[in-house]
Amino acid sequence: MITKEVKNRIVEAMNASRKNYSSNARFATAIGINAAQLSRVLNGDLENVVADNKWISIARRLDVHIGNATEMVTANTPVFKYINAQLATCQQFSLSGMLCDDADIGKTYAAKHFVKTAKNAVYVDCSQVKTKQKLVRFIAKELGLNGAGRYQDIYEDVAYYLRSISYPIIILDEAGDLDYGAWLELKALWNATERACAWYMMGADGLKDKIERNMGRKKVGYVEIFSRYGGKYEKDGRIKLQKVTPEGGEEKKAFTRQQVALIAKVNGISDVQKLYAQTGGSLRRIYTEIQKRKAQEATS
Numbered sequence: 001m002i003t004k005e006v007k008n009r010i011v012e013a014m015n016a017s018r019k020n021y022s023s024n025a026r027f028a029t030a031i032g033i034n035a036a037q038l039s040r041v042l043n044g045d046l047e048n049v050v051a052d053n054k055w056i057s058i059a060r061r062l063d064v065h066i067g068n069a070t071e072m073v074t075a076n077t078p079v080f081k082y083i084n085a086q087l088a089t090c091q092q093f094s095l096s097g098m099l100c101d102d103a104d105i106g107k108t109y110a111a112k113h114f115v116k117t118a119k120n121a122v123y124v125d126c127s128q129v130k131t132k133q134k135l136v137r138f139i140a141k142e143l144g145l146n147g148a149g150r151y152q153d154i155y156e157d158v159a160y161y162l163r164s165i166s167y168p169i170i171i172l173d174e175a176g177d178l179d180y181g182a183w184l185e186l187k188a189l190w191n192a193t194e195r196a197c198a199w200y201m202m203g204a205d206g207l208k209d210k211i212e213r214n215m216g217r218k219k220v221g222y223v224e225i226f227s228r229y230g231g232k233y234e235k236d237g238r239i240k241l242q243k244v245t246p247e248g249g250e251e252k253k254a255f256t257r258q259q260v261a262l263i264a265k266v267n268g269i270s271d272v273q274k275l276y277a278q279t280g281g282s283l284r285r286i287y288t289e290i291q292k293r294k295a296q297e298a299t300s
Contacts, residue, residue, distance in 0.1 A: 002055045006066050007046045010055060013062040015042065020119045022165070026144025031058045063112060072287055074113060075262040078255065082244045083110035083202075090198040091118060091169040096190065098229040100211075100241035103204040104282050106259070111171045111202065120168040127177040132185035135178070139170060155185075159192040169198035176206030184221045190228050201229050208241055215239060256281035269293065 014031070021027035028038040033050060040049050050058075059066045074080070083099065083106075090097050101107060108125075115123040122142040129135045133151055140158050141147035147154060162168050172178075172186070190199055201207070214222040231239060246252045260281055261272045267290050269275055279285035 002052045002066070004046060006059075007055060010059050010062065010064050010066075011041060011046070013064045014038075014058065017062055017116065018042070020117070020121065021144055023144075029144045029146070030142055031061050033058070063116070072263075072290060073266040075266045077106055077259045077262050079106040079244050079259065080110045080113070083107060084114055087111065087114045087118070087121075087169065087171065087200055090200050091121065091167050094167065094195055094198050096199040096201075096229045098201045098226075098231065098242060099244070100203055100208045101243035102245050104284055105245060106283050107202050108173055109283070111173055111200075115171065118169065120165050121171070122169070123171045123173065125173050126182075127174040130177055130179050130182060132179075132182040135182045136185060136189075143168075159189060162189075162193045162197040167198070168196075169200060172199070172201045174203055174206075175201045176203040176208075176210050180221070183225065187221050187224050187228070190225075199229065211241070212239060259283075260286065
């Protein structure tokens, strides 16, 4: 059963997220309830309005922790600042960009944080919506549109709506997981929303390998996407993929230590060397270590 305390935390997140939508109806559709339920919940009526499974769904959608986990304090790491600046610029000028960098450096965290406070911004975990139908239906629902029904109607609604609202941005995380049909549909959506919508693609080795392999094979769609998302070429003709982390071994270690130090500081951890040794700079493992330490502090 979802406690009243947890429901209040979810409602707090709902109030914050609602500001990013043009109407209660759009926001209600995005989180999977109706406008009447939303109105009652935002007015403090928390009992017997929304089922527990729907509360859980909304918490997941708004990234609210409902267990005993302590939320991480956000640190202005180099990755966080870089991605936020890139996303803000893309959205402001309806540009497109692509970031292909190491895994586990905070790309996803930064993108999700940006979407929490940006109007008309959609975050897509492409590993969960790999096909064109799932991808476009998901984007529709996140925008507050009807994601059910005939696919062509939904596609046209999404394209039309993105051209109609102010400075939308679609962030495509784990883009290397998309299948070929979804890749071609992204090209079509980009064409349909040119100069009206920002698109930002992120990934790690999987995205890099997919682009390089398929561009080398001259497979339809890959050169076009690379061009539309601001792709560049080295002097020798090889493709140049944007990244934040340095290439060199020692320089990369120093960069990772800096990230760990900044995260440790804002989360009240002084022994940075120990944290780095325990985690190797992995942000997922850092989160686990912080949870363990907070739990120990609470019981001591």
